[in-house]
Amino acid sequence: MKIKLIRTGGFIPLTKMAEAEVNFSENELVRLIEIIKPDPAAQRVKDGSYYQLTFGSGSAPVDLEKVPEEYKELFSKLKNDMRIVK
Amino acid sequence: MLTRLIESGNKKVADMAIKTRFRTYRFRSDRNFFRAASFYEKTLLGVTAKKPAKTTMQMEVYDCMKTTDLIKAVLIWDTKNNQKITSLAGKNVIKGGKASWDFYWDLFGRNSIDNNGLLIKQYVHFDKGMDNAYWDGRRMVYGDGDGVVFASFTSDIDVIGHELTHGVTENEANLDYENQSGALNESFSDIFGIMIKQKYNNQDVKKSNWLIGEKVLIGIKYALRSLKAPGTAYRNHPELGDDPQPATMENYQEMPNTESGDWGGVHINSGIPNFAFYVSAYNIGGYAWEKTGRIWYAVLTDSNLAHDAKFVDVKNLSILHAEKLFGINSLEAKAVKQGWLEAKV
Numbered sequence: 001m002k003i004k005l006i007r008t009g010g011f012i013p014l015t016k017m018a019e020a021e022v023n024f025s026e027n028e029l030v031r032l033i034e035i036i037k038p039d040p041a042a043q044r045v046k047d048g049s050y051y052q053l054t055f056g057s058g059s060a061p062v063d064l065e066k067v068p069e070e071y072k073e074l075f076s077k078l079k080n081d082m083r084i085v086k
Numbered sequence: 087m088l089t090r091l092i093e094s095g096n097k098k099v100a101d102m103a104i105k106t107r108f109r110t111y112r113f114r115s116d117r118n119f120f121r122a123a124s125f126y127e128k129t130l131l132g133v134t135a136k137k138p139a140k141t142t143m144q145m146e147v148y149d150c151m152k153t154t155d156l157i158k159a160v161l162i163w164d165t166k167n168n169q170k171i172t173s174l175a176g177k178n179v180i181k182g183g184k185a186s187w188d189f190y191w192d193l194f195g196r197n198s199i200d201n202n203g204l205l206i207k208q209y210v211h212f213d214k215g216m217d218n219a220y221w222d223g224r225r226m227v228y229g230d231g232d233g234v235v236f237a238s239f240t241s242d243i244d245v246i247g248h249e250l251t252h253g254v255t256e257n258e259a260n261l262d263y264e265n266q267s268g269a270l271n272e273s274f275s276d277i278f279g280i281m282i283k284q285k286y287n288n289q290d291v292k293k294s295n296w297l298i299g300e301k302v303l304i305g306i307k308y309a310l311r312s313l314k315a316p317g318t319a320y321r322n323h324p325e326l327g328d329d330p331q332p333a334t335m336e337n338y339q340e341m342p343n344t345e346s347g348d349w350g351g352v353h354i355n356s357g358i359p360n361f362a363f364y365v366s367a368y369n370i371g372g373y374a375w376e377k378t379g380r381i382w383y384a385v386l387t388d389s390n391l392a393h394d395a396k397f398v399d400v401k402n403l404s405i406l407h408a409e410k411l412f413g414i415n416s417l418e419a420k421a422v423k424q425g426w427l428e429a430k431v
Binding site: 006008009010011012013014015043044045046047048049050052061064065080084086 | 154214217218219220221222223235239245248249252256263264271275299302310311325326327345346348349353354
């Protein structure tokens with residue numbers, strides 16, 4: 001399965017993206033998305049950046065601070081590999 | 087009772103009664119006026135004798151050590167201890183934070199972000215190569231940039247002033263961060279950010295290049311935003327393409343009110359009120375903070391500025407404050423009208 005990490009927003013609104021091939025099961029993906037979803041009551045950060053994970057035909061918002069230990073390496077690599085979408 | 091006395095037929099009694107009613111109306115009217123007036127307006131009228139007693143800025147600077155954990159960030163400088171630091175980003179935010187605090191205090195008697203001496207907290211070296219700076223409701227956070235497209239987001243004093251002003255706005259009108267009110271929120275930050283830089287560098291409206299983030303965006307031809315000519319801060323940039331900001335209302339960008347839609351284009355459409363400010367300031371002349379800045383500060387702190395204000399609301403309030411501060415037919419009021427006219431609002 002191909003996943004994409006997309007960053008938007010910021011002082012000047014940029015879109016950055018990286019992708020990786022993973023072998024998540026459907027259940028694993030559902031569980032991960034539930035764990036890493038941002039707090040819906042969180043205040044909008046002025047000039048803040050936001051992350052979105054896309055997979056297949058779906059997508060979900062991501063709070064990178066909530067990524068569980070076993071996925072940190074994957075998300076760290078995705079973040080480092082991000083490039084500006086022109 | 088007063089009506090009966092006025093109509094009593096006794097000229098002396100009627101005269102006293104009408105004067106009593108007149109004084110009562112004036113008192114009520116004055117009280118309503120002063121309740122709504124800002125500290126600065128009261129100062130102009132001489133009813134507040136002077137600024138509050140001199141106070142001092144309180145600031146702390148933390149080093150995030152290239153992580154995203156703000157709780158584990160290390161305190162590297164505070165006003166109490168005035169430590170020697172080696173971090174250039176740290177030095178930059180101390181300089182920018184002081185310049186911003188001084189700007190608000192010296193010109194408006196405003197004591198910090200909340201006008202109540204709030205401790206200014208600034209976090210540098212956030213994340214690895216983070217190309218951003220933000221205000222999270224309690225503090226300012228700065229990334230180092232990727233070193234290729236972006237330098238450290240502490241490189242420009244106007245960016246630091248921009249972030250601090252988000253805190254000021256949050257404590258005043260608290261403009262909703264979406265659509266036109268969000269673009270106004272961004273615009274106030276750009277406007278005060280550029281004036282903080284102009285004052286720090288002693289630049290008048292003609293000397294200033296009106297660019298935000300000219301060092302943050304690497305390359306001599308580039309800056310993050312232009313108040314003088316929105317849409318021209320960068321052109322044909324190899325990574326970013328063209329600056330998308332409009333200068334006039336006819337080019338307002340309708341964008342989705344989502345993260346990826348920049349909450350309805352708050353960083354895009356801010357070009358319109360930015361341009362109105364630039365035209366106003368340029369036509370008024372001199373140092374922008376002396377007159378135009380006073381008008382915009384009066385708007386920002388006006389209790390009639392609603393959290394969901396639109397461009398036209400700031401237009402009306404800025405004209406009103408220009409007339410109150412400088413006179414109905416003053417050059418300043420005419421310049422502000424012209425500014426909004428040229429922005430086609």
